[in-house]
Amino acid sequence: MLRLFIRLYVFLMLPAIAAFVLFMYVTDQVMDQMHLEQSRARWAGAFERAERIINDTRVPDWQGRLKLIEETFRIEHTIVPMSQAQSDWFMSAGEKERLRDGQVALRDRPGGGSVSMRRLKDTDRVLKIESVGAFEYVVWYYVTIIALVSLAMCFILYRWAKPIWRDVEALKAATARVGEGDFHVRATVGRGSLVEPIATAFNAMAGRVQALLRSHSDLEQSVAHELRTPLAQLKFDLELARTSHTPEDRERRYLAMEQDVIDLEELVNELLLLASLREAPPYQPREIAARTLMDEVIRRAKDEMRATRRDIAIEAPKNLPENISCDTKYLSRALVNVVRNAARYANTRVALTVETAGERTVINVDDDGPGIPPGERERLFEPFTRLEGARDRETGGVGLGLAIVKSVAEWHGGSARISDSPLGGARVSITW
Numbered sequence: 207m208l209r210l211f212i213r214l215y216v217f218l219m220l221p222a223i224a225a226f227v228l229f230m231y232v233t234d235q236v237m238d239q240m241h242l243e244q245s246r247a248r249w250a251g252a253f254e255r256a257e258r259i260i261n262d263t264r265v266p267d268w269q270g271r272l273k274l275i276e277e278t279f280r281i282e283h284t285i286v287p288m289s290q291a292q293s294d295w296f297m298s299a300g301e302k303e304r305l306r307d308g309q310v311a312l313r314d315r316p317g318g319g320s321v322s323m324r325r326l327k328d329t330d331r332v333l334k335i336e337s338v339g340a341f342e343y344v345v346w347y348y349v350t351i352i353a354l355v356s357l358a359m360c361f362i363l364y365r366w367a368k369p370i371w372r373d374v375e376a377l378k379a380a381t382a383r384v385g386e387g388d389f390h391v392r393a394t395v396g397r398g399s400l401v402e403p404i405a406t407a408f409n410a411m412a413g414r415v416q417a418l419l420r421s422h423s424d425l426e427q428s429v430a431h432e433l434r435t436p437l438a439q440l441k442f443d444l445e446l447a448r449t450s451h452t453p454e455d456r457e458r459r460y461l462a463m464e465q466d467v468i469d470l471e472e473l474v475n476e477l478l479l480l481a482s483l484r485e486a487p488p489y490q491p492r493e494i495a496a497r498t499l500m501d502e503v504i505r506r507a508k509d510e511m512r513a514t515r516r517d518i519a520i521e522a523p524k525n526l527p528e529n530i531s532c533d534t535k536y537l538s539r540a541l542v543n544v545v546r547n548a549a550r551y552a553n554t555r556v557a558l559t560v561e562t563a564g565e566r567t568v569i570n571v572d573d574d575g576p577g578i579p580p581g582e583r584e585r586l587f588e589p590f591t592r593l594e595g596a597r598d599r600e601t602g603g604v605g606l607g608l609a610i611v612k613s614v615a616e617w618h619g620g621s622a623r624i625s626d627s628p629l630g631g632a633r634v635s636i637t638w
Contacts, residue, residue: 215363222359223352230348238314246310249322252335253310256283257326260333284334291323291332305332373401377408389416433473440466476606479539480589480613489617491531499530500558503538507545519555520545523569527562532618532638540614543607544571544634551575557629568637575631583624587612611636 238245259271272283292302297313305311311323319337326333373395380393389412393405440463447459504520511518548556552573561568578586585591590605608622611634615622620638627633 214367215360218363219356219359222355226352226355227348234314238320242312245312245320249310249312249335250324252281252322253324253333256333256335260326280337282336284336285326285331286334288325288330288332291334296321297323369396370400372396373399373405377401377405380408380412384412384415389419433470436466436469436473440470473606476610480606480610489533489619491618492533493529493531494534496526496528496530496560499532499534499538499541500526500560503541503545504558506538506542507549510542510546511549514550516549518549518552520549521555521557523558523560526560527567530560530567531565532567536614536617537636540611540636541569541571543611544636547607548573548575548632548634552631555629566637568635570633570635572627572629572633573631574627574629577626577630578624578632586624587622608634 256272256275259268259275262268276282288306291297291305294302294313296316297305297311301311301313305323305325308325308327313321313323315321315336322335322337323332325331376395377393380391383391392409392412395402395405399405443459443462443466447456447463450456450459500522504522507520545556545558548571552575555574557572559570559572561570587608589609591609612622615636615638618638620636622634622636625633625635
C-alpha cells in the first residue's frame with residue numbers, strides 16, 4: 207500500500223507542482239509586461255531623487271540620507287561599475303541596451319521583487335535599486351501554498367488509493383486460490399471500483415473453468431459407464447457363444463457380438479466428433495446450395511431408417527433460399543443427428559423447415575411423436591443424457607447426438623433449442 211501510494215503521489219504531485227509554479231511564473235511575467243512602462247516611470251522618479259541626494263554637495267552624508275530612504279521604502283541602493291552591471295546574467299539583452307543608453311533597466315529579483323538600474327550621468331557607474339520589502343516573504347508564500355496543495359492532494363489520493371488497494375489485494379488473493387485449484391472462489395470488490403471490470407472478467411473466467419472441469423469430470427464418468435455396458439454385453443455374448451451347442455445358436459451370438467462392436471464404434475465416433483468440435487479452428491462460413499445440403503441430410507437419414515426397419519415420412523423443406531452460409535461437414539452431421547432422433551420417436555412423419563431473417567438462418571426439425579417435457583429440454587443437450595420412458599436407451603443411440611448439435615450450433619455462433627412442434631411432438635431448432 208505504501209509503495210503504491212508513494213508512486214502515485216510522486217507521479218501526480220510533481221506535474222501538479224511544476225504546473226503550479228509555471229502558472230505563477232507566467233502570470234507574473236504577463237502582469238509585469240502589462241505594467242512595464244508604469245514601472246519604468248515610477249522607478250525613474252526614485253532614480254532622480256537618489257541622484258539629487260548623491261550629487262548634492264551641500265549634503266555631506268548622502269549615504270545616510272539614502273539609508274533613511276531605504277528604511278522608509280524597504281529598498282536598497284548600490285553603486286556598481288558598468289562592467290559588473292552588464293555582466294548580470296539575469297538581465298535581458300534589451301534591458302542591457304537600455305542601461306547603456308542611460309535609461310531605466312529592469313529585471314526580476316530572485317526570491318521576489320525587482321531590480322532597477324540606471325547609469326549615473328557622465329560616469330561609468332550604475333545605480334542599482336532593489337525592492338525588498340514584502341517580496342522577501344514571497345518564497346514563503348509559495349512554499350506555504352505548495353505545502354497546503356500537497357497535503358490536500360495527499361489526503362485525496364489516500365482516500366482514492368485505499369479502496370483500490372483493498373480491491374487489488376482481494377483480486378490477488380482470489381487469483382492465488384484459483385492457482386491452487388480452488389475454482390469456487392470469487393473476487394469481491396467494491397461497487398463502482400476501478401478494478402470491478404477486471405474482477406467481473408476474472409469471476410466469469412473462474413466460473414467458466416469450473417464449469418469446464420465439472421463437465422470434463424462428468425464426461426469421463428459417463429464415458430466409463432457407457433463403455434462398460436457394451437463391453438459387458440460383448441463379454442456375455444462371447445461366453446454364450448463358447449457354450450452354444452448348435453451352429454444356429456452360435457451364429458446368433460456372433461450377430462449379437464457384432465452389434466455390440468457397432469455400438470462401441472458409434473460411441474467412439476461420436477466422442478471423437480465432440481472432441482474435434484471443442485478443438486476446431488475458428489468458424490469460417492462458406493456458401494453452399496441449400497437444396498443440395500437438405501437432400502444429402504434426408505438421404506442419410508433415410509438410409510439409417512431402412513437399417514432400423516422404420517417407415518417414417520420425411521418432408522423436405524419448402525421455399526428454400528438458394529444458398530446457406532455454414533460449414534457443410536459439421537452442420538450436415540448435426541442435422542442428420544436431429545432428423546435421426548426425430549424419426550426414432552415420430553409416429554408417422556418428420557418435417558424440415560428453413561427460415562432466414564437477414565444474416566440469421568434457422569432450421570427446424572419437427573416430429574409428431576410424444577414430445578419432450580419442458581423441464582427436460584435443456585438437460586438433453588448435455589452428453590450422455592436421455593429421457594426415461596419413450597426416449598430411453600432402448601430406442602438406440604449413445605446420448606451424444608444433441609450434445610453434438612449444440613456444439614455445432616455454438617461453433618457457428620448460434621444456438622440450439624427444443625420447443626413444441628406444430629405437428630404435436632418436439633421441434634429442434636438450430637439457429638446461427
